[in-house]
Amino acid sequence: MIPAARTQAVVELLGAVEDSLARKGAAADAVLKSYFAKRRYAGSKDRAAVSDMLYRILRHRSRLAAGLGIAGAEATPRLMVLADLVMLAHSSDEGIAALFLGGKFAPEALSEQEQGIVQGLRSVNQDHLPRHARLEYPEWMEGLLEARFGEAFEGELAAMDERAPVTIRANALKIDRDALRDRLDGEGIVTTHCRYALQGLVVEDGKGLTGTKTFKDGLFEVQDEGAQLAAILAEVEPSSQVLDLCAGAGGKTLALAAAMGNSGQLFAADVDGKRLDELKRRTKRAGAHNVQPILLSEEGDGRRDRLADLNSRMDRVILDVPCTGTGTWRRNPELRWRFGPEDLETITALQRRLLDEAAPLVKPGGRIVYITCSLLRPENEDQVSAFLGRHDGFKLMEYELLLPDAVSGLPASLASLPGTLCMTPASHGTDGFFVAVLTKRS
Numbered sequence: 001m002i003p004a005a006r007t008q009a010v011v012e013l014l015g016a017v018e019d020s021l022a023r024k025g026a027a028a029d030a031v032l033k034s035y036f037a038k039r040r041y042a043g044s045k046d047r048a049a050v051s052d053m054l055y056r057i058l059r060h061r062s063r064l065a066a067g068l069g070i071a072g073a074e075a076t077p078r079l080m081v082l083a084d085l086v087m088l089a090h091s092s093d094e095g096i097a098a099l100f101l102g103g104k105f106a107p108e109a110l111s112e113q114e115q116g117i118v119q120g121l122r123s124v125n126q127d128h129l130p131r132h133a134r135l136e137y138p139e140w141m142e143g144l145l146e147a148r149f150g151e152a153f154e155g156e157l158a159a160m161d162e163r164a165p166v167t168i169r170a171n172a173l174k175i176d177r178d179a180l181r182d183r184l185d186g187e188g189i190v191t192t193h194c195r196y197a198l199q200g201l202v203v204e205d206g207k208g209l210t211g212t213k214t215f216k217d218g219l220f221e222v223q224d225e226g227a228q229l230a231a232i233l234a235e236v237e238p239s240s241q242v243l244d245l246c247a248g249a250g251g252k253t254l255a256l257a258a259a260m261g262n263s264g265q266l267f268a269a270d271v272d273g274k275r276l277d278e279l280k281r282r283t284k285r286a287g288a289h290n291v292q293p294i295l296l297s298e299e300g301d302g303r304r305d306r307l308a309d310l311n312s313r314m315d316r317v318i319l320d321v322p323c324t325g326t327g328t329w330r331r332n333p334e335l336r337w338r339f340g341p342e343d344l345e346t347i348t349a350l351q352r353r354l355l356d357e358a359a360p361l362v363k364p365g366g367r368i369v370y371i372t373c374s375l376l377r378p379e380n381e382d383q384v385s386a387f388l389g390r391h392d393g394f395k396l397m398e399y400e401l402l403l404p405d406a407v408s409g410l411p412a413s414l415a416s417l418p419g420t421l422c423m424t425p426a427s428h429g430t431d432g433f434f435v436a437v438l439t440k441r442s
Helices: 003-022 028-037 044-059 061-070 077-088 093-099 112-122 139-159 177-186 225-233 251-259 273-286 301-308 333-337 341-361 381-390
Strands: 166-170 191-193 200-203 220-222 241-244 265-270 291-295 314-320 362-372 394-397 421-423 433-440
Touching: 003 028, 003 044, 003 077, 003 093, 003 333, 028 044, 044 061, 044 077, 044 333, 061 077, 061 112, 061 333, 077 093, 077 112, 166 177, 166 225, 177 191, 177 200, 200 225, 220 251, 225 251, 225 362, 225 421, 225 433, 241 251, 251 265, 251 273, 251 314, 265 273, 273 291, 314 341, 341 362, 341 381, 362 381, 381 394, 381 433
Parallel strands: 241 265, 241 314, 265 291, 314 362
Antiparallel strands: 166 200, 166 220, 191 200, 362 433, 394 433, 421 433
């Protein structure tokens, strides 16, 4: 693909992502994958260049839209690409003209009006843009984010706009972390130890990572360090009975299976059959033999009947609940724009239902491990406090007492509820995660 064709591809992809956001459809990475699946002629360098530009725009969507507003223009996909070239790539007029060539595979040449927009964009002082545009967050969330971060607001939001590192977890069913590091080094993949997660490695360059023989042999999984720490706090043991009630494609399920040493029973439940199919593929590759997938309906008698068999049997119920995903903005920048205030109300209602559903499944002395990748209090501390108010048979365990001695130096939690853990990119170097461990009184 020539550079102009790559630029046209970004225009098309940005339009597809915006359409998907509007109808709460597929995530940007799925849109990108589908786009290139239909365009086999695009080489690896083409895909990388297009992906980099698309995600740069998504990461700075609010800034670019604000710049276009100052220049008197609407934030269409074509003009957002143009704004990216001016405001972020700092392309010259000649460089832009070389991309907007017209013809079959290139964006149409700039009109006279668009040339005026370019000059308007060049005059934008980005330091003077509104705070929500500079720091890339939806205005309606401002109060919620200020409640979390206080005086650290700007630094924390700036960190959430950076690229996330690629981190992996050694599959303890097959290999330890140092042996994994040696294996990857032999395939040209350079890694360093994660700071806190005991089986975690940070990958210097993630390109080609999942194409390695080491990955195909099931020796590691790609997983953020914060997610690895959440699994550690579950403190599962061999021979225990564990239910992962919102298992998804099984990232934490596999971490739990490894911690259980392939013994006991690990039930992995979800409402999405496709995600469970992916989980089955991943468990086979990982050599996890104690995982039992359970397909649940979203609600109703069928769901209650499937879960009734597990009542009062579970040592652990892992609740990695659906959430706004504010803690993953580094990896999924378009999530900033997927949700509105009404969506938050719907999500928190679902979280409450899942917590109440989990309560009878736990046996006396067992625990609910409540996890979100959100940084918003209504999804985190408020949910836990409300649950404890509804269920006096449970009490909160202090996360500090659940961390192994080998996990040292973890920065203090940003949570407002003592005993719960809130991690952030700026403070902990992880994705944003919240973890609360609730034990059922004997």
